[in-house]
Amino acid sequence: MEVPYTDTNRPDTGLYxxxxxxxxxxxxxVMLFGALFSAYILLxxxxxxxxxxxxxxxxxxxxVNTLVLILSSVTVVMxxxxxxxxxxxxxxxxQGITVICALLFVVIKSFEYKSKxxxxxxxxxxxxxxxxxxVEETDEFIVLSHPVxxxxxxxxxxxxxxxxxxxxxxxxxxxxHHHEDRKIMLDDIEKRTTWGPWANTxxxxxxxxxxxxxLHVIAGALVIAYFWGPGSxxxxxxPEQFANRIEVSGLFWHFVDLVWIFLFPILYxx
Amino acid sequence: MSLKAFxxxxxxxxxxxxxxxxxxxxxxxxxxxxxxxxxLIYSILSFGGVxxxxxxxxYFLRKLKGVSFL
Numbered sequence: 507m508e509v510p511y512t513d514t515n516r517p518d519t520g521l522y523x524x525x526x527x528x529x530x531x532x533x534x535x536v537m538l539f540g541a542l543f544s545a546y547i548l549l550x551x552x553x554x555x556x557x558x559x560x561x562x563x564x565x566x567x568x569x570v571n572t573l574v575l576i577l578s579s580v581t582v583v584m585x586x587x588x589x590x591x592x593x594x595x596x597x598x599x600x601q602g603i604t605v606i607c608a609l610l611f612v613v614i615k616s617f618e619y620k621s622k623x624x625x626x627x628x629x630x631x632x633x634x635x636x637x638x639x640x641v642e643e644t645d646e647f648i649v650l651s652h653p654v655x656x657x658x659x660x661x662x663x664x665x666x667x668x669x670x671x672x673x674x675x676x677x678x679x680x681x682x683h684h685h686e687d688r689k690i691m692l693d694d695i696e697k698r699t700t701w702g703p704w705a706n707t708x709x710x711x712x713x714x715x716x717x718x719x720x721l722h723v724i725a726g727a728l729v730i731a732y733f734w735g736p737g738s739x740x741x742x743x744x745p746e747q748f749a750n751r752i753e754v755s756g757l758f759w760h761f762v763d764l765v766w767i768f769l770f771p772i773l774y775x776x
Numbered sequence: 777m778s779l780k781a782f783x784x785x786x787x788x789x790x791x792x793x794x795x796x797x798x799x800x801x802x803x804x805x806x807x808x809x810x811x812x813x814x815x816l817i818y819s820i821l822s823f824g825g826v827x828x829x830x831x832x833x834x835y836f837l838r839k840l841k842g843v844s845f846l
Contacts, residue, residue: 520846529777569818576790580832583783587840756779760786767793775800 513746528754532761535722539765542718546711546772559708560776564618568774571614575763578607582730582756589749594741597752601734604759608727615720622709625701626650629658630694637668638688640700646692653688712773719769722762729755781845787833794825 510516511523519526550558585600621639628636628650635658638650656668699705703713733752740748798819805815 525778565818566814572793579783579786579790583779583836586779587843590840590843753779757782760779760782764786764789767789771793771796771800775797 513744513750522750524750524754525757528757532757535761539715539718542711542715543768543772546715549707549711553707559706562708563712563774564621565774567614567618568770571611572766572770574607574611574614575766578604578611579760579763581607582759586749586752586756589741589745589752594738597741598734598738601730601752605727605731605734608723608730611723612720612727615716619713622701626698627701627705628690628698629696630690631696632694633658635660636688636690641687647689648692648695648698650688650690653686655688715769715773719762719765722765726755726759726762730759778844778846780840780843783836784833787829787836791826791829791833794822794829798822798826 509523513522515522516526581600581603585597585604588594588596588600624639626636626638626640626648628638628648630636634655636650636653636655638653640648641651642649654668660668701709703710733748733755737751738748740751801815801818801822805812805819808815
């Protein structure tokens with residue numbers, strides 16, 4: 507049995523069925539991400555003064571990932587345009603670059619995540635707080651690299667300021683605090699945690715939003731890779747339907763990229 | 777809405793993002809201490825995007841002249 511309206515438009519909607527389907531799906535996605543964006547805004551405006559961290563994330567990787575996703579949106583639409591212009595070789599080229607961009611995004615994101623999960627926030631019994639990356643751990647002590655120490659009551663909001671102050675003092679003293687690892691005895695530690703989603707409300711919503719977005723990137727990359735590889739055989743038998751499938755996957759990919767364009771400034775900059 | 781139309785929405789949003797980034801990083805650079813060259817580089821790149829992305833948008837529209845917006 508032939509499935510109707512896969513390559514021609516339905517008279518009542520004026521669209522082929524897959525396009526109606528993807529837009530209904532994207533509408534549900536808007537509600538999902540919209541709810542999470544609303545949660546972010548409410549958490550932020552509801553935070554006690556001085557308890558919402560800004561400047562906690564490294565802007566560099568986020569900026570590069572933004573460029574990668576913008577490039578992938580251009581290539582995904584060029585792949586579809588190539589099919590519309592009957593140029594299958596160019597389609598393969600552009601579609602391949604899109605897959606590479608998606609993988610690059612996920613790799614950079616995973617490095618960012620790793621950096622957070624190895625970042626330790628240690629509160630000492632003497633009332634000081636030390637931030638740094640764990641490089642060694644024994645039954646008696648831990649060693650943190652890039653340590654920054656400041657009074658515990660300052661809280662996470664002050665971290666960026668504390669780092670700048672530490673760098674300034676180290677510079678005045680003629681050294682660089684980044685080159686000194688710090689050994690901390692376990693007996694001196696009051697409490698320690700890593701910068702996972704459990705650390706604070708900001709990191710919880712950060713991991714929820716970016717994790718969900720990364721899952722969308724992975725799902726989209728799998729679909730695009732399939733159409734680049736085994737799925738591309740359809741071009742020989744049903745070229746119009748294949749071009750429509752590429753358009754639908756491109757619409758999903760654009761949605762994923764648009765979500766990131768909103769995520770990047772609110773999480774990394776503001 | 778076709779991919780062509782959605783791509784134009786994307787181009788507009790990306791241009792606005794670049795404008796915001798350019799202003800934001802420019803302000804950070806001006807307010808920061810000496811030697812914070814990365815902010816200046818981000819700002820220049822972003823303002824470059826504000827010019828280049830709409831140019832690309834026009835190129836894209838010309839390339840897909842015959843394709844519907846629906």
